[in-house]
Amino acid sequence: MRTALVIGTGLMGTSAALALNGRGVDVYLQDHDETVARTAEALGAGTCAAPPEPVDLVVVAVPPAHVATTLAEAIGGGRGRGYLDVASVKGGPRRDLDALGCDLSGYIGTHPMAGRERSGPLAATADLFEGRPWVLTPTAATATDVLNLALELVALCRAVPVVMDADAHDRAVALVSHTPQLVSSMVAARLEHAEDSAVRLCGQGILDVTRVAGSDPGMWMDILAANPGPVADVLADLSSDLAETVTALRALQSADDDKRRGGAAGIEDILRRGNAGRAKVPGKHGAAPKPYEIVSVLIGDQPGELARLFADAGAAGVNIEDVRIEHSAGQQAGLVNLLVEPRSAPVLTAALRERGWALRQ
Template identity: 85%
Template sequence: MRTALVIGTGLMGTSAALALSARGVDVHLVDHDDSAVRTAAALGAGTAGEPGEQVDLVIVAVPPAHVATTLADAFARGLGRGYLDVASVKGGPRRELEALGCDLTSYIGTHPMAGRERSGPLAATADLFEGRPWVLTPTAETETEVLNLALELVALCRAMPVVMDADAHDRAVALVSHTPHLVSSMVAARLEHAEDTAVRLCGPGILDVTRIAGSAPGMWMDILAANPGPVADVLADLAADLTGAVAALRALQSSDDDKRREGAAGIEDLLRRGNTGRAKVPGKHGAAPKSYEVVAVLIGDQPGELARLFADAGAAGVNIEDVRIEHSTAQQAGLVQLMVEPRTAPTLTAALRERGWALRQ
């Protein structure tokens, strides 16, 4: 791939353009928002404006509702040898293109499983897709050259290709992406009119659950409107679990011992199923999740403290597998939870104590 045209210079389009430009591809940038194009170009993502000749690959990075019409226009104008989109739904846009009578041999639907809470070109990074799955949905009519161009794009962005059927992809993202966002928003919405005294008790649990609720509503409205059926199906199953949980919790309030036991069994079953489901989520490097030992360290809120902590862990020869930070609302301090292999936890604990760190159980 020598040349590419990116249509849509938001988070996804600009990130792909940055990755391609950094690896020597001549990238051209187009967007209905001139300021977004200028910003992306200023960041080094490519050259603003359409190319003077046909490019190797046209990358459409617009909201799902506009994918089909944008691609149809690009097809008609012969802008590229190959075409793909990066929208988060795949079945709907393809059916729209078929209804428009487009020749889809030079097109492949794709979806990089990456993103951020922020949107727009200023949120873009060249490494956004590194190590992330990038779904490709070829069909029997997809030209081999186009599939190869898509695979080259994935490789240049240092992502991991995953081949799926378009409708199977839409059901999958409804389960692992779209429904979780709605549920996160539902939990966060409970805080809208909460008393300040209750909100001050917020800890890492509520922060974890509501993190993605901070995303732009307009963007998510586009995504959910393009995949409503599969999301509704997952929510219906979730609603059944919620109804069961409410009934079980009410039973725990009963004065009848049998009802209380039945309620406890219902809640315990839900929690166990949650454990089983969580254990299926891939861990580091896509492998099965591991159980890590947590070494908790109290650090002050000063510049360089985290760097010093990580440097001391490195000097002890211990690899930090994951990290979480719990901020204190009452003092200028934080609790850093270092996740390490269980066999290395004693070594790290001893080394950090020797270097004067305050450890917590």
């Protein structure tokens, strides 16, 4: 790939353009908002000049509702050898293109499984896709050279290609992405009118559950409007679990011993099912999740403390597999949870204590 045209210079388009431009591809930028395109250009994503000839690959990074018309215009204008989109929904745009009479041999639907809570070109980074799955949804009509161009794009962005059927993809993202966004927003919505005394008790659990609730509502409206059926199906199943859980919790209030036992069994069942589902989520580097030990360290909220902690862990010869930080409410301190392999936990604990760190059991 020598040349590419990126249409849509928001977070995804600009991140792809930055990755391509940084690896020697001549990237041309286009957006319906010229100011946004100029911002991407200023960031080093490419040039807003028109391509002098058809490019090798046209990357369409616009909201799902506009994917088909944008692609149809690009294909009709002969703007590239190959065409792909990066929208989070795949079945609908492909059917829309087919209905518009487009030749689908030069097109492949794709979806990089990466993103941020922020949007726009200023949130873009060249490494946004590194190590992340990038779904490709070729059909029998997809030309081999177009599939190869898509694979080259994925490689240049240092992502991991995953081939799926378009509708299977839409059902999958409804489960692992779109429904969690809605559930996170629903939980966060309970906080809007909560008493300040309750909100002050927020800890790491509520922060984890509501993290994605800070995402742009306009962007998510576009996504959900393009995939309503599969999301509704998942929410319907979730609603059944929720109703059963409510019933079980009410039973725990009963004076009847049998009802209380039944309620406890119902709650335990959902918690155990949750354990089983969580265990299926891929761990580090996509491998099966490992059981890690947690070494909890109290640190001050001041420059250099984290760097010193990691340096001391490195000096002890211990690899930190993951890290989570909990901030103390109203205090200039925090709790850093270092996740390490079980055999490394005693070594790290002893080394950090020797270096004067305050550990929490």
